[in-house]
Amino acid sequence: MNEPLVTVEAVTKRYGHTVALDATSLTLRPGVTGLLGPNGAGKTTLIRILTTATAPSGGRVTVFGHDATGSLADRTEVRRRLGYVPQEVRFPRGLTCFAFVDYIAVLKEWSDAGRRHAEVSRVLDLVGLGDRATRKIRTLSGGQRRRLALAQAFLGSPRLLVLDEPTTGLDPEQRASLRALLSEHGRTATVLLATHQTEDVAALCERVIVVDAGRIRFDGTVAEFVATAAGRVWLGDSPLPGALQTWRTGTGRIRSIGGVAPTTPVPAVTAAEPTVEDAYLLMLGPAARAAAEVAA
Amino acid sequence: MRAADVTAAAATPPPAAAPAPPVAAAGSVLRRLTGLELRRYARHPLFLIGAVLSAAVAAAPPDHDTSTFFNPIVPAAALGVLGLVATASLTRSAQVLRESAGAAPVPERTQTAALALACLLPFAVGVAWFGLSVWGYHRQPPAPEGFPFGDVSSSWKWALLFGEGAMAALGGPLLGIVIGRWWPRRGVAPMLAVLLVAVVIVMQGLFDPLIRVRVVMPFTYWGGPHGDPGHWRILTGSPQWWVAYLVCLCGLAVVGALWHDPGARGRRLYAASLALLLAAVVTCGLAMFTGVGNVLTNPLPS
Numbered sequence: 001m002n003e004p005l006v007t008v009e010a011v012t013k014r015y016g017h018t019v020a021l022d023a024t025s026l027t028l029r030p031g032v033t034g035l036l037g038p039n040g041a042g043k044t045t046l047i048r049i050l051t052t053a054t055a056p057s058g059g060r061v062t063v064f065g066h067d068a069t070g071s072l073a074d075r076t077e078v079r080r081r082l083g084y085v086p087q088e089v090r091f092p093r094g095l096t097c098f099a100f101v102d103y104i105a106v107l108k109e110w111s112d113a114g115r116r117h118a119e120v121s122r123v124l125d126l127v128g129l130g131d132r133a134t135r136k137i138r139t140l141s142g143g144q145r146r147r148l149a150l151a152q153a154f155l156g157s158p159r160l161l162v163l164d165e166p167t168t169g170l171d172p173e174q175r176a177s178l179r180a181l182l183s184e185h186g187r188t189a190t191v192l193l194a195t196h197q198t199e200d201v202a203a204l205c206e207r208v209i210v211v212d213a214g215r216i217r218f219d220g221t222v223a224e225f226v227a228t229a230a231g232r233v234w235l236g237d238s239p240l241p242g243a244l245q246t247w248r249t250g251t252g253r254i255r256s257i258g259g260v261a262p263t264t265p266v267p268a269v270t271a272a273e274p275t276v277e278d279a280y281l282l283m284l285g286p287a288a289r290a291a292a293e294v295a296a
Numbered sequence: 297m298r299a300a301d302v303t304a305a306a307a308t309p310p311p312a313a314a315p316a317p318p319v320a321a322a323g324s325v326l327r328r329l330t331g332l333e334l335r336r337y338a339r340h341p342l343f344l345i346g347a348v349l350s351a352a353v354a355a356a357p358p359d360h361d362t363s364t365f366f367n368p369i370v371p372a373a374a375l376g377v378l379g380l381v382a383t384a385s386l387t388r389s390a391q392v393l394r395e396s397a398g399a400a401p402v403p404e405r406t407q408t409a410a411l412a413l414a415c416l417l418p419f420a421v422g423v424a425w426f427g428l429s430v431w432g433y434h435r436q437p438p439a440p441e442g443f444p445f446g447d448v449s450s451s452w453k454w455a456l457l458f459g460e461g462a463m464a465a466l467g468g469p470l471l472g473i474v475i476g477r478w479w480p481r482r483g484v485a486p487m488l489a490v491l492l493v494a495v496v497i498v499m500q501g502l503f504d505p506l507i508r509v510r511v512v513m514p515f516t517y518w519g520g521p522h523g524d525p526g527h528w529r530i531l532t533g534s535p536q537w538w539v540a541y542l543v544c545l546c547g548l549a550v551v552g553a554l555w556h557d558p559g560a561r562g563r564r565l566y567a568a569s570l571a572l573l574l575a576a577v578v579t580c581g582l583a584m585f586t587g588v589g590n591v592l593t594n595p596l597p598s
Binding site: 083094102 | 324325327328329332339388389390392393394395396397398399400401402403407559
């Protein structure tokens, strides 16, 4: 169960002179892995290569022992074993929820009508759209459409589930339901979750990979990632001098991340418990980048 | 912190292959997809409009002068031209569905083949219309001063009706798939449909210098009124070979749509496209230069 199901070896992707991924290597095992990074970091490129939607400029990707960058037969074998929710999902007009998932089920080689219809009903129930199966997609809310996009990815309970920003547009209750669903799925399958929502990573992922400018900046457990911000987050009545980022919290206190730690105890300033977001901002936030540029 | 740029992938043991989900035979998937596409086609408003219009014309009493020989314009427009717009839209939405799945194991070419097979639905309506038109002709043949006249063969007459009506009901939708695959922007198909109609109008034999070459068009007339007082004319060429040419064009449309999938561009498709292209040139030439050699004019005024 613990052997890597996905192996990415020195994968590079160039678009003209732009390097979207630079000799990236990683392995994925069963469990939920978060993929964090700013816009344009290379997350979607990495995901599209993993799911065989895009060919890399160099390197090799192996999924379940099949070369995802190899022959069409190999790529087809990979496609048979994965569920994928792209970042942007469009829906054709006029279809019902059931017809939408049913069509995709046929594209995923579910040809037996009885089994296919049962599976379509199962995944619609799974994402909470079972009672809306016969509704036209155009009548659904944004969150419901997002869940419908998720439903197709669960067809056949794939052992590799790749989700590109799946929680966008979901309300808190829907996000909690999705987390429950993904955590359950992640017990036996490999789930890769690309997101901007650091709270999803904190709530759901065992491991986090941070990508920036086409390179992996961090790869470890969520606890290890949060630990990178330990002792660098403060709460006080005023911004900490030299802090990389500060904001007034709901309690009226100022949260400062980074900056210079007080050398002598200051009653008004207390160390705060860091979060995934703090660690992310310290690593990749605009202020952190500016500081890094100055240092460079 | 593990400032990990690289996980030593090479050091990991080789992954075990996961059990594959039940894989359907390619033919079985094609059948299922064709069923779904047929259902989507049958529910498309433009197809329903086209089918109703064609049925209405087939049910109408034949014309005194021309019996049913000038009726094919209705299925050609209603099933062919509207079908072109309908299948372009269905092809676009099929692509949207494909993209929604992210990466589906069923290749684009299977989806294209299913869309092409779904075009048998408007073709079936076109064939039914053809049958009714032949029956209408037998019920009320054209008057001696009408069209067609003289001793043109039955195959000439049936080929005319079949080519202008039933083949247009197949060819238009197939062309729509090509447009939907290669130019998937909304609005392109209606624009190209209007352009096609405009070119067809010019090439229907109204202008004498274009009479012989008009058969290159997927729809053209084989006769019409001429002069004042009017006399019906039969134009040059062979509608039998023209039907063969249209079959080749339909085949080329399917090949053109399949060609969009890089995975489909194998030796067989290449050979098929060359063979169809050659056959299209030959049959078009035969349609132009065999059959009726010179324009025939009915001596009786209409």
